[in-house]
Amino acid sequence: MPRTRAYAAQTPRSPLAPFEIDRRPVGPRDVAIDIEFCGICHSDIHQARDEWGNSIFPMVPGHEIVGKVTRVGAEVKRFKAGDRVGVGCMVDSCRTCPSCQKDLEQFCQKGSAFTYNGTEMDRKTPTYGGYSTDVVVDEKFVLSIPAGLDPAGAAPLLCAGITTYSPLRHWKVKKGDKVAVVGLGGLGHMGVKLAVAMGAEVTMLSTSKGKEADARRLGATGFALTTDPATFKKLAGKFDFILDTISANHDVQAYMGLLALDGALVLVGVPSEPAKVHAMSFIFGRKTLAGSLIGGIAETQEMLDFCGKHGITSDVEVIPVEKVNEAYERTVKSDVRYRFVIDIASLRKGG
16 A cells, blocks of 8 residues: 555654554455544543653554545455444454453453554554544444534544443433533533433533533533532532543542432543542442443444434534644643544645
C-alpha cells in the first residue's frame, strides 16, 4: 500500500505535525478504511504528552474513527466496499482468554491491542491511530455505523459513547431510575443523552452554573451546583446511580452521600490523585463504588445501534487537521462543547 498521511507527536513536548506511516497490506480477514472523521479524546492529549508515563513515539493518536470501506479481504463476510464503519479503542485481542470469550475484549487478560500507542498482538508492530487518511483493521474489530447518523457526530461514540453506555447498561439503568451525571464535558454530555434515552430521570451535577441551559437541552430535568455545600444536603440519598465523569481531583466521598439504598457510583474519569473514601460510606446504605472502562466489541455495536434508533450523536466542533494543536489547548481549558472532531479530508488536501 502507498504510505499513509498522518499527524503525529514526535516527542512529549513537540506539537503534532505531518507524518507518514505504513499500513499493512490487506489480509484475508482485514478491512481497509478511508477515514472521514476522527474525534479528539482527552486521553489523546494525555498520551501525546506522556502524562501517563507509557507513551511510545512517534505517536499518531486517534481512536474515535469513522470512515468508508475501500477494500475487504477474501474471508471478510460482514463488510463490503462503500460501507460506513467505525473503529474504536481496540484493534485486536487474544480472543481466547475468559474475558475475550465473554465479549469483554477490553479486559483481555493478555492485553488488548490498542488502536494507537501500542502494538499489534505480536507485541512488536506499533499501532497508529485515526489522525490519518486510512487504516487497516481486522473485521472482528470493525463496527457498523447506523444509517442516518451524522458521521462526524458519530465518531466520538466510539469512545465517549461506549465509555458512558457500558456502565449504564451493566448497572441496568432503566425507566424511572434517578440518575446523576457528574460533569458536563465530552463524557458527561453523552451520559446525559444516553441515560435520558433509557428512560431515567437525569440530574446534572456541575461546578458551572453556565452549563445548566445545555444540561436541560440535552434532556436533564434537574441541575445542581456542586460548589454549593447545600447541594449535598438537599440531594442526600436521592440517586439510584451516579456516573462520575470528572478527571480532576474531587471529593468522591461527598458524592457517595447522594446515593440511595443499594445505589452505585461509577467512575469513568481518572483523577491524578487517589480518592479518599471512608468505609462507612459503603456500609450505611449497602452502596457500591465502582469503575468502568470502555465496552467490548459486541456491546459497542449494541451502543451504536441504540444511538441509531434514538438519533443520538455527540455534540461536536469539526476542525481541519492543521488546528489540532489549538484544539488540544482548548480541550485542556474545557473550551469545547463537547468534542472536537477532525475532518480528515483536510489531511488529504495537505494538512
